[in-house]
Amino acid sequence: MYTLTNPATGELIEEITNATDDEVRAAIERVHRGYSSWRRRPVSQRAKIVSRAAELFAERADELAAIMTLEMGKRINEGRGEIGIVVDIFNYYADNGPALLADEPLSIKGGEAVITKGPIGALLGVMPWNFPVYQVARFVAPNLVLGNTILLKHASICPRSALAIEQILRDAGVPEDAYANIFASSRQVPWMLADERIRGVSLTGSEQAGISVAAEAGRNLKKAVLELGGSDPLIVLDSDDMDETVRLTATSRMRNCGQSCNAPKRMIVLADIYDDFVDGLAKRVADYYLPGDPADPATKLGPLASASAADEVAGQVETAIQQGATLRAGGRRIEGPGAYLEATVLTDVTPDMAAYAEEIFGPVFLVFRAEDEDDAIRIANDSPFGLGASVWGTDRERARRVAEQIEAGMVYLNSAGGSQADLPFGGIKRSGMGRELGPAGIEEFMNKKSIRL
Numbered sequence: 001m002y003t004l005t006n007p008a009t010g011e012l013i014e015e016i017t018n019a020t021d022d023e024v025r026a027a028i029e030r031v032h033r034g035y036s037s038w039r040r041r042p043v044s045q046r047a048k049i050v051s052r053a054a055e056l057f058a059e060r061a062d063e064l065a066a067i068m069t070l071e072m073g074k075r076i077n078e079g080r081g082e083i084g085i086v087v088d089i090f091n092y093y094a095d096n097g098p099a100l101l102a103d104e105p106l107s108i109k110g111g112e113a114v115i116t117k118g119p120i121g122a123l124l125g126v127m128p129w130n131f132p133v134y135q136v137a138r139f140v141a142p143n144l145v146l147g148n149t150i151l152l153k154h155a156s157i158c159p160r161s162a163l164a165i166e167q168i169l170r171d172a173g174v175p176e177d178a179y180a181n182i183f184a185s186s187r188q189v190p191w192m193l194a195d196e197r198i199r200g201v202s203l204t205g206s207e208q209a210g211i212s213v214a215a216e217a218g219r220n221l222k223k224a225v226l227e228l229g230g231s232d233p234l235i236v237l238d239s240d241d242m243d244e245t246v247r248l249t250a251t252s253r254m255r256n257c258g259q260s261c262n263a264p265k266r267m268i269v270l271a272d273i274y275d276d277f278v279d280g281l282a283k284r285v286a287d288y289y290l291p292g293d294p295a296d297p298a299t300k301l302g303p304l305a306s307a308s309a310a311d312e313v314a315g316q317v318e319t320a321i322q323q324g325a326t327l328r329a330g331g332r333r334i335e336g337p338g339a340y341l342e343a344t345v346l347t348d349v350t351p352d353m354a355a356y357a358e359e360i361f362g363p364v365f366l367v368f369r370a371e372d373e374d375d376a377i378r379i380a381n382d383s384p385f386g387l388g389a390s391v392w393g394t395d396r397e398r399a400r401r402v403a404e405q406i407e408a409g410m411v412y413l414n415s416a417g418g419s420q421a422d423l424p425f426g427g428i429k430r431s432g433m434g435r436e437l438g439p440a441g442i443e444e445f446m447n448k449k450s451i452r453l
């Protein structure tokens with residue numbers, strides 16, 4: 001079932017039966033057949049359609065934001081912000097795609113060659129609920145410009161986002177055999193990957209889903225891009241305005257109610273400013289992040305995406321406290337039908353506790369004290385994940401030096417949890433493999449063909 005439940009109220013709004021195996025097979029056949037004509041269109045024509053899609057996303061921003069608020073509790077203004085970057089992504093690949101796909105001449109020993117940049121076929125996308133439109137955009141915009149076709153399985157709590165995206169692409173001129181939404185279940189994904197007509201898969205989601213999809217892709221010799229979880233470190237070296245540092249770091253962690261893969265989840269603060277930081281953060285969290293209706297633009301703390309998500313995060317907090325962590329703010333699952341959890345600050349988390357190494361996908365801050373710069377780098381790298389990281393301080397060269405020693409796919413200085421269309425995004429270690437966005441994002445499912453002239 002694809003089930004739409006409003007996480008702010010617990011109200012069940014809509015249920016959609018999963019596609020049957022025959023329907024899934026028919027959808028695979030559709031995008032497989034569509035590939036032969038879509039790839040033959042001139043890249044300028046595909047780019048024009050993708051550019052039109054950007055316009056339609058912008059026009060329908062309010063509608064899409066309202067859907068996300070209803071489906072997964074995103075605060076309405078954050079939903080509008082999400083569509084802003086979606087528009088940027090479609091525009092980026094529409095504008096830059098043709099140049100990124102230009103032939104690359106190569107002088108080689110004894111002659112000349114050219115590298116052509118073409119598509120590989122029909123792809124499967126498996127997408128999460130946390131950024132229902134943005135995650136799809138990162139995969140779909142470059143691949144449509146490149147000439148691949150797409151079958152998209154969205155998260156089972158986001159059926160309306162899935163349909164709204166499909167409608168926009170259709171209205172922009174993407175043929176129905178070049179992009180198709182399918183209400184498949186995750187149990188159907190393995191045999192979809194075994195189907196010869198699917199040439200690659202992109203999954204954004206949890207580590208567990210990544211393990212399963214990577215195994216199946218490997219078994220079937222398919223290319224896989226995996227954008228998985230993270231527990232990003234945020235290192236504070238020093239500050240000339242602690243209130244502002246606290247405000248900005250809290251804002252980055254609390255974006256999307258803490259449910260961002262690249263949110264800073266572990267705050268690592270040098271010993272001489274640690275107490276000021278923790279006191280300021282605990283106060284900020286308790287005073288500012290008060291629960292409310294996510295449809296109200298004034299609300300600061302919306303619900304998590306589902307009651308089960310809120311229960312899971314509350315359970316992680318409870319376990320951390322039982323194992324010896326100190327609760328400095330919040331910590332309570334807010335009673336009522338909605339999926340609300342207080343914004344929470346925990347300190348004194350040690351390596352023997354579950355919270356030290358796992359991803360906490362909700363409004364929870366873990367704050368660590370580091371003795372010095374080297375200790376901060378050690379703690380930052382002592383994680384199974386390697387998605388993003390950030391380094392904060394007044395000395396840019398020092399911050400950059402620290403950034404270079406962090407094991408992560410992306411490091412930001414004096415900001416955290418961001419993403420932009422022209423900057424590659426992705427992780428190392430258990431955060432996945434491959435890159436989306438920027439020039440790298442169009443290369444993952446590309447056939448870089450060498451032609452020796």
Ligand code: NAP
Nearest residue numbers: 127128129154155156186189205206209212227228229261
């Ligand atoms: P999820 O439970 O793994 O679901 C993601 C997608 O995978 C959904 O469409 C889901 O389908 C499907 N799925 C689940 N298990 C599967 C399996 N065994 N085989 C095939 N497909 C499967 O993840 P989520 O809870 O929606 O998203 C949160 C996670 O995504 C977090 O860990 C977050 O850090 C990560 N994330 C990473 C990035 C990044 O760029 N690195 C970005 C955003 C989110 P159903 O909905 O039908 O179960």
